[in-house]
Amino acid sequence: MRKNKGQTRPIRIIIILVIVLPVIFYVLASTIGRKDFSLPHRLAIEMLGPVQTAFSKTLDLSSDIWHHYLALVQVSRENDQLRREIKHNKKINASFREAAAVNGRLQKLLDLEQSVKDPSITAQIIGRDPSIWFKTLTVNKGSSSGIAKGMPVINPEGVVGQVINVSPHYSKILAATDPNSAIDAIVQGNRTQGIIKGNGRGYQLLYISRENIVRLGAHIITSGMGGIFPKGLAIGQIAKVIKRRRGMFQKIRVKPAADFQRLEYLTIILHRKPMID
Amino acid sequence: MRFVIFLFLGFFFIGLQTTLFQALPEWVGLPDFLFLLIIFIAIHFPAAKGAVLVLIFGILLEAVSGYFMGIYAIAYLLIFFMVKGLAAGLAIDETNLQPPIVAVGYLLANGIVYMCTAMLVQNNLMPWNWGEILQRLLIIIILTVPVSAFLEMLWKRTAKKDNSHNFLLFQPPRGNRYRHR
Incomplete structure (x- = not known):
């Protein structure tokens, strides 16, 4: 048993020196300070993405349950508040419509080019x-x-x-x-x-x-x-x-x-x- | 087998830290399970396998955090070799010695990330926020013992699996198995 350990140790050291350390140095030297994704980073985000998506969905689901079922107690209070907000927003909306109409007229008057929106x-x-x-x-x-x-x-x-x-x-x-x-x-x-x-x-x-x-x-x-x-x-x-x-x-x-x-x-x-x- | 299990665990922890933990209240802070995993790997894994694992974790974290590549990988590898060196001389696999090692390592890792970023961006740097750092440090210290216990359990269980799969070394007991009782 001892003999086996003694034999494998130099092999391990050689593997570390010849393969592992150069790989680590290469990866670090080729990426440090870069702003772009290198191939390992692209692979990393592609592999992590599904994990994050799964966790995000779990979080969404749990917060959905929380908001729709457990927070029912607050619904009536929120309802009253929302009604007040709707009234307030209607007033604001009316003033915005007026502002938009004025803006539209001014734009035509000034002969401004319609900005083309990017997709x-x-x-x-x-x-x-x-x-x-x-x-x-x-x-x-x-x-x-x-x-x-x-x-x-x-x-x-x-x-x-x-x-x-x-x-x-x-x-x-x-x-x-x-x-x-x-x-x-x-x-x-x-x-x-x-x-x-x-x-x-x-x-x-x-x-x-x-x-x-x-x-x-x-x-x-x-x-x-x-x-x-x-x-x-x-x-x-x-x-x-x-x-x-x-x-x-x-x-x-x-x-x-x-x-x-x-x-x-x-x-x-x-x-x-x-x-x- | 162990390597793959701990690699998946790293994925799982990064996934947790970037999604579910973000929903925790601000006063709770953000537990850094990945850092505890790195410390555990430094204490228990052989140098080559451990370094590769830590490098992969660094790259994974860089893919979703920060804007300069290589910084987390360097910081984590430095911490890994530092703890590895300490583990060779001290019995830091004992539970009561781990929280101070984790605390010092965590501060050092943050310091390395901060310094490297400062060298690359100069003025455009977030101010060093002792309040938030100490808050996170406290959480990580509290979590050290339970997380280490969990990882230790996983380590032992995977060791059993490793032996059972190694059919070349495994030999079923022969003769009278009650003889030694």
């Missing part, structure tokens, strides 16, 4: 980034559905982020709340331009000079300047403005229009020319 695709979120340091999402559509790196991602509330990696059936999205995300933006009221950057939980509006008056609650929209996001998409509302004694710019915090905690389905705009590397 889009809806995808479901199947996974979220588990780490503290990054804000990414995984969705169940990939390059086989026409998605490519750099495409903008929105939901009915506003901007969500942009595609950073794609595999045939899944894509990874960099949320706009991630510090690596930067979007060209305009303050809707006074048309001041700035850059929206993520800070983990919300956004910061950068490069707004001290002279510009920015009001709390003002809406921030995409400027369309970066070439990634179409113009006029909702980004958020100004939540805090700090004017320091020194420095050229104001410190402005923005509350995202999209509720990143409750995202489920996203719309990916199939932009023809993705702009990021």
Whole structure:
């Protein structure tokens, strides 16, 4: 028995030195610091995707049961509240219709070209980034559905982020709340331009000079300047403005229009020319 | 057999952490079962098999987390070899020694991921958030003992299976089996 152990040990060491270590070094050296998916990463997301889909469906099913059966106690209260909201929304809707009509007339008057909308695709979120340091999402559509790196991602509330990696059936999205995300933006009221950057939980509006008056609650929209996001998409509302004694710019915090905690389905705009590397 | 079982377990844990655990209330935090699995692998698996498993877990996690490739793989491999080195000199497979190892390893892994990302993106980095890190650290320390017990059970059960499948070494008892009683 001892003899066998003694014989297998050098073989194991040779296997480690000749096969395992070079493979590990090769994989690490070929991937470290890259932003694109390498073949192992593409394989990894393709294999993890079905697992995440299964778990997401389980989560949906359980939350569905919770909302429809166990939360019946709250239904009557919610009903009253919803009736009040409907009344309120009807009023808002009427004012929006009027605004849309005015807008339509002004557009005709100014002879603006009708912007051609790019085709889009809806995808479901199947996974979220588990780490503290990054804000990414995984969705169940990939390059086989026409998605490519750099495409903008929105939901009915506003901007969500942009595609950073794609595999045939899944894509990874960099949320706009991630510090690596930067979007060209305009303050809707006074048309001041700035850059929206993520800070983990919300956004910061950068490069707004001290002279510009920015009001709390003002809406921030995409400027369309970066070439990634179409113009006029909702980004958020100004939540805090700090004017320091020194420095050229104001410190402005923005509350995202999209509720990143409750995202489920996203719309990916199939932009023809993705702009990021 | 063990390799495949623990590989599937890694898949399962990453699946859980990126989906179901995300629905947990914020005050609970996000339990990192994968990290506990990596520590267990470092203590119990042989170096080559363990390193390959940990590398696969790193790649799997990179596919769904962060934006730079290779960072998790490096961080986890460093932690793996560090714990492996400690395991050679200390009896850290004992339950009471594992929580401190896990705690130090977890902080170190986060530090490596943070430093590597900082080197690649400079300014565009999430601020180091001690509150959230300590919250996650507390959960992982609490979970160390039960998760280790579960993995230990799995380890022993798969060992039995390994022997029973190895029909070349397995020999049925011969003669009077009551003789030794």
